Amino acid sequence: MNPPVRASAAAAKPSRRRQDPWLYGEPDISDLMEDPITLLVMKRDGLRPEDVWPWIRFAQAGLKDRLCQLTPLAA
Numbered sequence: 001m002n003p004p005v006r007a008s009a010a011a012a013k014p015s016r017r018r019q020d021p022w023l024y025g026e027p028d029i030s031d032l033m034e035d036p037i038t039l040l041v042m043k044r045d046g047l048r049p050e051d052v053w054p055w056i057r058f059a060q061a062g063l064k065d066r067l068c069q070l071t072p073l074a075a
Contacts, residue, residue, distance in 0.1 A: 029056060033052065034049075
């Protein structure tokens, strides 16, 4: 006997994404910032992407000089 299929599952739309970014490494930060789950967590915490992006840029700037020089080649 098969489990019942919920109406919402049967009517689910395919994802807008072309591929799963985790199949080929880490997804791009801009993809993560547009992810529906990320947006819901930010909303729950009273944040908007424009509140978070400056902190991401700040962290990136701090890491820039400490990253392995081969890191850009791995992308």
